[in-house]
Amino acid sequence: MRGHFLVAGLLAATLPATQAIAEDCAAPGPCTVRMSADQVLHTAEKLVLERRFEEAAPLLAALENAPQYKMQRAFLIGYVDSETGNLDGAINEFRGILRDHPDQTRVRLELARALMLKGQDFSAEHHLRLAAKDRDLPSEVAATIRSQRGILRDRRTWHFDVNFGLAPDTNINSATRADTIDVVFGGGTLPLSLNHDAQAKSGVGRTGGFSGGVRLKMSPKTAMLVDLDTQLVDYSGGSYDDLTTQLAVGPEYKFDARTSFSVQALGAQRWYGWRTATTQAGMKFGAQRYLDRGERIGIQFDVRNTVDAFSPEYRGWSLGAYGTYERVIGKTMVASASVFARREMLQGAVYSNQEYGLSLGIGGEFPLGINAGISGGMSRVAYDAPMLIFSNSARRDWRLNGRVYLGLRSFRLFGFSPSLTYTYVSADSNYLFYKTNRNRLSFNLAHYL
Known part of the structure; x- marks a missing residue:
């Protein structure tokens, strides 16, 4: 009962x-x-x-x-x-x-x-x-x-991320941190003071981005990949507005449940100050394998031809090779290590260069719904020929970058979560004109799906 x-x-x-x-x-x-x-x-x-x-x-x-x-x-x-x-x-x-x-x-x-x-x-x-x-x-x-x-x-057939926000920036025109530079004159050098237009300018950018892809399965082992990435930074006045977009389309072949290989044709376009800056076309090849316990390794090669609207000196070919290793640390963190090598073969020998670098990062989930991460990288760039106005020696750069990210996935407003990202970029060059520092703080709302 x-x-x-x-x-x-x-x-x-x-x-x-x-x-x-x-x-x-x-x-x-x-x-x-x-x-x-x-x-x-x-x-x-x-x-x-x-x-x-x-x-x-x-x-x-x-x-x-x-x-x-x-x-x-x-x-x-x-x-x-x-x-x-x-x-x-x-x-x-x-x-x-x-x-x-x-x-x-x-x-x-x-x-x-x-x-x-x-x-x-x-x-x-x-x-x-x-x-x-x-x-x-x-x-x-x-x-x-x-x-x-x-x-x-x-x-998996599709994915996309959307974000928008505000980004205070100390160097929106990527200008030198120097007030004066040395130029070669006669048998020696002559110091020149830079005018206001050539110096770093700060500003607050309105940012927006989209990253998405579609995977159309054609057979048990093959699929067609379509990936689109777009980023926009809009500043008052419009002179330094920067819009980039890239589309990649091509097949993927799965050797087994953990290993895949893809080949994609790609096209990329950049507008700077709302004027066409560069147009690129090429191919990229990628392979990845998922290992045990959350590990992944990936490699990618790409080749692309660049047409520069500002100067024919920047036109030519770019080659790149990239390798990445990821693994889960503890139960909530993902660590990564990447190496890369790039070669720019342009019409102007003074702009042709080769670059080698690496980056390390770690990020994951914390209590209270907080996502956080930190990453950093460095590279060495060597140019083929000197800019005789600056030096009889070819340009050599050390480039550093760092990023700290903090997000609150536990809070959602119409599906968007807030995040705060600090980015630092620095170039130390034997040419004073190319020594730069840049600090940027981004306040974003992002939607991941």
């Missing part, structure tokens, strides 16, 4: 009858059962595992009065939501837990499952990648994660 039970003690809540504790009230009619919060939690867990969700609901509601079990309650509610088709509710509960406890692998796996059911494969694969780093996972679970990640990568 079904009666009514009063759960008192720490919870002091009135609950309907459940079969889980019916044995404590054998006699017909109402009865009172005193349960601790721990007992209510274990009973709720038992009911959820037995898929008796309606009977578990009042117990989960009562656990709201037990803040020490906030995480466990949220997990059970999220699990019930996922099992009953309320995917948005499940995703919100799991993300809420990870905001405060980003190292909870089981929660991350359930979030990934809900995202997969929702069709958000890109986000699901990201969380599976972080979960795979947990060395305490049973071997069969780790194998399932690897298999599922391969399936997600194979079925």
